[in-house]
Every structure is written in structure tokens, then in C-alpha cells.
Amino acid sequence: MFYSILFPSQKQHEEPREVAAPACFKDLNLERIFAPVLKTKKEYEIESFFYTPLYDSETIVYRQDVMREMEDADIRALFADFSNTVYDIGLSMNTIRASLSAEDRWHNNYVTRGRMLDCAERYCRTVSALSEGLSKKAFRSAGLCGFAEYVSSYCASADFAGLCAYIKRLRESLNTVEYCMLIKNGTIRVRKYEGQADHSRQIIDTFEKFRQGNVKDYRHKLSEEPYAVHVEAAVLDMVAALYKDIFADLNDFCVKFYHFVDETIWRFSREIQFYLSWLELVMPLWETNLPFCYPKLCETPEHLYCRDMFDLALAHLENGKIVVNDFELSAPERIIVITGPNQGGKTTFARAFGQVHYLASLGLCVPGSEAALYLFDHILTHFGREEDVSTLNGKLQDDLVRLHELLDKATSRSVIIINEIFASTTLSDALSLGGHMMDAIAALGAPALIVTFLDELALHGPETVSMMSTVKQDDPAVRTFQIVRKPPDGLAYAMHLAGKYGLTYVKLNGRLRK
Numbered sequence: 001m002f003y004s005i006l007f008p009s010q011k012q013h014e015e016p017r018e019v020a021a022p023a024c025f026k027d028l029n030l031e032r033i034f035a036p037v038l039k040t041k042k043e044y045e046i047e048s049f050f051y052t053p054l055y056d057s058e059t060i061v062y063r064q065d066v067m068r069e070m071e072d073a074d075i076r077a078l079f080a081d082f083s084n085t086v087y088d089i090g091l092s093m094n095t096i097r098a099s100l101s102a103e104d105r106w107h108n109n110y111v112t113r114g115r116m117l118d119c120a121e122r123y124c125r126t127v128s129a130l131s132e133g134l135s136k137k138a139f140r141s142a143g144l145c146g147f148a149e150y151v152s153s154y155c156a157s158a159d160f161a162g163l164c165a166y167i168k169r170l171r172e173s174l175n176t177v178e179y180c181m182l183i184k185n186g187t188i189r190v191r192k193y194e195g196q197a198d199h200s201r202q203i204i205d206t207f208e209k210f211r212q213g214n215v216k217d218y219r220h221k222l223s224e225e226p227y228a229v230h231v232e233a234a235v236l237d238m239v240a241a242l243y244k245d246i247f248a249d250l251n252d253f254c255v256k257f258y259h260f261v262d263e264t265i266w267r268f269s270r271e272i273q274f275y276l277s278w279l280e281l282v283m284p285l286w287e288t289n290l291p292f293c294y295p296k297l298c299e300t301p302e303h304l305y306c307r308d309m310f311d312l313a314l315a316h317l318e319n320g321k322i323v324v325n326d327f328e329l330s331a332p333e334r335i336i337v338i339t340g341p342n343q344g345g346k347t348t349f350a351r352a353f354g355q356v357h358y359l360a361s362l363g364l365c366v367p368g369s370e371a372a373l374y375l376f377d378h379i380l381t382h383f384g385r386e387e388d389v390s391t392l393n394g395k396l397q398d399d400l401v402r403l404h405e406l407l408d409k410a411t412s413r414s415v416i417i418i419n420e421i422f423a424s425t426t427l428s429d430a431l432s433l434g435g436h437m438m439d440a441i442a443a444l445g446a447p448a449l450i451v452t453f454l455d456e457l458a459l460h461g462p463e464t465v466s467m468m469s470t471v472k473q474d475d476p477a478v479r480t481f482q483i484v485r486k487p488p489d490g491l492a493y494a495m496h497l498a499g500k501y502g503l504t505y506v507k508l509n510g511r512l513r514k
Contacts, residue, residue, distance in 0.1 A: 063363025288320030344469030
């Protein structure tokens, strides 16, 4: 039996979810990626779905299959309209039920009951239209197939048929209600309509002979219906006294169908926004020919890779004009060490590495044309922080404390990303500390990416892969933002520094001759 479009079973759906962003969000710029999604879909309260990575491949594949089908524009439009309408009805009914349970007639009145009838009628139309739309689609994913079957069975059920029939009968009865109001000296009296003349019609007919062609309509359309609820409620009470049976039927309807919105359908209307919001975010980049794919999730780090990977947050800032890169790790390789000149894209690459792993764990499509990524337990990051003077620690001590906490938490199932550590100490100390860090990470057996200015770390052992940010061959000061697999050499950075400070051979020679 279908339960959730995000989880294959009710048990998985009911497992606790995170209510706050994971610690890695800031370092990986994931907070920038998700911010527009969560802002535009705030009323759906889907934050926990983005804050909770999945640890089982079954649920991830379940979501991937749904999202593949959601790429179809017609399917997205069908579910978007349905989701907006049903979720709004559900929220309106929460307010209506609160009013109907109130003891005061200010809230608990026939106006409120009429609104409930309107919501129920709108709900039936929306669900019936969805069922008809779904019947014309051939789904492949377990999630959407299950939901389509659920909706079809629900619409054929006696409960739904009874709801629709009751609404139709009640509407027909209410359409027979006709009454007159006598308003005099602040007093309103109500009586049944007994064929009295329609004076408004008579006035229009009288002045019709003065019409000379079409004229401008000066009537002003109000953005909201102007009404005084207490007056309407009082008038309806008097009308109800005249048509006791019909309004008693309305009362019975509100009691019998107090919870008419099906819980599974309402849950779907909220959860489908997880897919809709993500596709709304990535579609503009898709249209710029940036690639997205559904990665294979690996239980072991024997062979991990991603082709044409990029930083999603940066891609949005640059409107899709961004350099893509690859990485690949094949056993015994587990640790990528990136060196090269500053401002060459090393940190961006590190963020992209973390982003694709995290997004993959949610079952989302990720930046890249093809990927096999690790099914992790945690993504642990160590990026630069401003020195915290309240701790009275120096920058190096802060780095070491945070690194110690990271390694204590890390397991062989973690993904570790460390960016420019030990930059505040001497080269010899940095090499010594860096060596101990590499030993600890290698012993864990976890996949890791380390950005460093220490070329020696890229040659640490057989588990280490060296990658470098590159520069133009004819102009070392110009970055290509390509991160390629090659041994460290430090030459590009040295040449850039020498050129920047006028210390190249040619410039020194020129000055010494003067």
C-alpha cells in the first residue's frame, strides 16, 4: 500500500529527521544552494527532507526513479497544480476545524460551515481531475505507480463517492434557498422569497432606453470580498430558521466529513514539493547545457568518480558559465590531495566534491554527467574559520582542536574534506602535522579530499592521488580553473609570485644592470 512519495515504506517515513542544517552546510555552500528552495516553499515545511541525508540505497533509488519521471514538464505541471490546491485546502481546513470546535458563535457559524462545503467541493474536483490526468500517464517508478494506483482506488471507494454525492445533493438543496431581507433603521429582518418584484432588474430596465452604445465600466473590483462575518452569520441564522431541514443537512455534513481530506493524499501534496522545488532550481542550469545525473551509490570506496562535476552554488552566481572538472578514485586510492596556485579553483572543487555526495544522499540529481559516489555516514569538513578570540587560542591551536574533533567523529564510512589547514605555522611544523593527519586519515580508510599548499602531502602513499589546479602554459598568472590529475610541482605558483613581485630572472637582470 502506497504511503509516501519520499520513502518506500511507512516505517522509513516515520524515522526521525533533522530539523537543523548539518554542520557541513556552511563549508560546502549548501546553505546557499537550498536557501531559494526553502524560501519559496516555506509554507510546505520541507526543510527536514533536505537536512536529513539517507543511509540506505533503497530509498535513494526510490527517489531517483521518481525524480527522473518528474523531469517531464506535463507531469510537473499536473502535480504542481494539484499540490498547491490540496495543500491549501488542508491548511484552510485546519482553520475551519478550529472555528467549528469553538464555543462562541463568532467563529462557529454557518459562514464557517459554508466555507467547509466550498473546500470539500474544491477538493473533490481537484482529486477527480488528478485521477483523470494520472490515468493518461504510464509511470515507471515505484513511487508514482503506487500513488497513481492509490488515487484510482480512492476515487472508486465508497467513502469518496459518498462525499461527492453528499456535496452534490447539498448544493442542489442550497440552490433552492431564496429569501428577502428588509433593512430599516439598523435592523435586518429575513423572510422567505414569495415572488416579490426584483427592483434592481426594474431599475436597469427603466434606464436601458437611455443607453447610447457601449460605455466605460467605472465599477471598481475589490481585491478582497468586503463582508462583516458577524452580520453574515446573523443573517444566515435567520435563513436557517426558515429552511431548517436544509441547514440541518449542512450541519450533519460538517460532522460526518469533519476530516474529509485523505491523509495520504494530503501528505503527497506536501512531499511532492521536494522534487518540484529541486527541479525548479536546476532546470535553468540544465538549459545552459550544464549536465546533471543520477549517481550510483557505492557501499565501499573501491571505485568512486564524477565526470563534469561543478559547484552548484557558483554555477547559479555565474548563470551557468562555469568550468567543469572530474575526479576518480580506484582502490587502493582513497585520498585526493589538491595543490596549485591560489585562486585556481581548489576550494571550489572541494566544495563540489562535498556537494555531489550530499545531494546524492538525498536522492537528487547531482551536478555531473556520470557519477559513482560513496554512501556515507557523515560528511566532515574542516575549512578556514576566523580566529575566535573568546577561546584565547591561536589559529593553529583552533585548527588542531577542530581536526581532532573531526577525526574522533570520523569512521571508514565518512567523507572527509579539509581545506588549507596549517597555513598559520612554519613549513617544517606544517609538514610534520600534515604527515600525522594523512596517517590518521589513511588508517581510517575513508575517502577524503585535502586542499593544501604542502606538495609533499600529495606523495604520502599509495592511497593518495595528486591533483593540481592549472594555469595557462604561456601565462602562469592566468588560471584555467581546471583541476587535473598530475604530480605536484609548485612551479606555476612560484612563477606567479615571482612575476607579481618583479623577481623573475628577466626583471631581476634588468634592474641589476641599471
